[in-house]
Amino acid sequence: DVKVTQSSRYLVKRTGEKVFLECVQDMDHENMFWYRQDPGLGLRLIYFSYDVKMKEKGDIPEGYSVSREKKERFSLILESASTNQTSMYLCASTKLAGGGETQYFGPGTRLLVL
Amino acid sequence: AQSVTQPDIHITVSEGASLELRCNYSYGATPYLFWYVQSPGQGLQLLLKYFSGDTLVQGIKGFEAEFKRSQSSFNLRKPSVHWSDAAEYFCAVGIGDTDKLIFGTGTRLQVFP
Numbered sequence: 606d607v608k609v610t611q612s613s614r615y616l617v618k619r620t621g622e623k624v625f626l627e628c629v630q631d632m633d634h635e636n637m638f639w640y641r642q643d644p645g646l647g648l649r650l651i652y653f654s655y656d657v658k659m660k661e662k663g664d665i666p667e668g669y670s671v672s673r674e675k676k677e678r679f680s681l682i683l684e685s686a687s688t689n690q691t692s693m694y695l696c697a698s699t700k701l702a703g704g705g706e707t708q709y710f711g712p713g714t715r716l717l718v719l
Numbered sequence: 720a721q722s723v724t725q726p727d728i729h730i731t732v733s734e735g736a737s738l739e740l741r742c743n744y745s746y747g748a749t750p751y752l753f754w755y756v757q758s759p760g761q762g763l764q765l766l767l768k769y770f771s772g773d774t775l776v777q778g779i780k781g782f783e784a785e786f787k788r789s790q791s792s793f794n795l796r797k798p799s800v801h802w803s804d805a806a807e808y809f810c811a812v813g814i815g816d817t818d819k820l821i822f823g824t825g826t827r828l829q830v831f832p
Binding site: 609636638639645646647648649650653655663683695696697699700701702703704705706707708711712 | 728743745751753755758760761762768770809812814815816817818819820822823824825
């Protein structure tokens, strides 16, 4: 079975701190994604990556950056956390297939910025 | 632009009753369509997906969905709901030849004994 793990289930940070959220997948997937999930808004794509060192902005990239130095690991970085970044963050991965592939999700990190 | 609409924010059913969750999409070509389920405190798990062929798709946990091109719909159904089906359900559409998805806003299902 595909396994996607996220470094923390819960995280509390202060405004202005630099925050790293880590995601690791064990199925040699090319694509990795970061979403944020907010009540009433569903999942919104922040960034995705289709290869090592490759990244593309999603729908809401402002205030975030990403890093993918190894195929299995995709990091989301909040350079200076703000209270409006309090949310649930979900990582997902999939094979590179040109559409139709299942995305496999991690359990999520619930981030609270005070 | 592609979009997914789930018109029901919250649905409550009794255990054993039938269930239908609605999903409408906006997309120019034949879409890839997905239903995911999220149990409390968990990530999302795929229930089923449609990408071609038979318009009635069977999934895990006794769920099925029907693709209706004329109505731009992909509604999820289950004939008899169990208390363990209480969760949030997300419909999603694949974007062209990328592997990205657009998600609906979700429907929260509550099941009463």
